[in-house]
Amino acid sequence: xxxxxxxxxxxxxxxxxxxxxxxxxxxxxxxxxxxxxxxxxxxxxxxxxxxxxxxxxxxxxxxxxxxxxxxxxxxxxxxxxxxxxxxxxxxxxxxxxxxxxxxxxxxxxxxxxxxxxxxxxxxxxxxxxxxxxxxxxxxxx
Numbered sequence: 583x584x585x586x587x588x589x590x591x592x593x594x595x596x597x598x599x600x601x602x603x604x605x606x607x608x609x610x611x612x613x614x615x616x617x618x619x620x621x622x623x624x625x626x627x628x629x630x631x632x633x634x635x636x637x638x639x640x641x642x643x644x645x646x647x648x649x650x651x652x653x654x655x656x657x658x659x660x661x662x663x664x665x666x667x668x669x670x671x672x673x674x675x676x677x678x679x680x681x682x683x684x685x686x687x688x689x690x691x692x693x694x695x696x697x698x699x700x701x702x703x704x705x706x707x708x709x710x711x712x713x714x715x716x717x718x719x720x721x722x723x
Contacts, residue, residue, distance in 0.1 A: 614640060622647065628709075632716040642707045643667075643700040648676075651723045653695050656714030662686045665706030669698045672721060695721045 614626035622644045630637030636656070645665070651672040668679035669688055672695035681701060682688060690696055692714070700706035 616642070632712070634715055636711070636713045637716065638709070638711050640707060641710045642705050643698075644705055645700055645703050647706070648699040649697055651695055651697050651721045653693055653719045653721055654690070654712070655692050655717050655719070656712040657692045658690045659711045659713075660688050660708040662688070663707045663709060665700055665704050666702040667698060667700055667706050667708070669696055671696055672723060 609628070616624040616626045618624040624642040625632065626640040626642075628638040628640065632639060640663075641660075643665075662682055662684050664684060666681045666683045667688075668676060668681055669690060670676060670679035676697065676699060679699075683702075
């Protein structure tokens with residue numbers, strides 16, 4: 583666990599993240615402006631416009647959500663805060679995918695066809711950083 587935490591901190595600290603507009607930004611959990619997609623996935627912007635540039639956000643998936651196979655152009659990095667998720671390459675079996683929970687780190691390289699699923703009984707919440715604008719490009723399974 584200690585090695586995972588160190589690896590997560592190193593990975594997150596090596597990212598190029600634009601300087602904050604304010605010297606110190608403090609947001610309490612009630613300050614987040616959640617925007618929910620028609621599929622029920624919610625995003626709370628922390629920094630950047632996710633449709634135009636690299637960004638940081640919280641993402642919340644309802645329990646049981648399974649994405650269709652898709653790719654994203656940008657590299658994605660996340661730290662789980664609540665629930666359990668699996669991320670696995672398109673064509674692999676969800677039943678054999680490794681579950682990750684709170685405190686776990688994940689990264690998915692841009693252009694990798696994958697499926698993401700919230701496999702817990704509670705919603706999944708993660709801190710998310712993408713090094714480019716958000717897109718969601720469905721692929722054939």
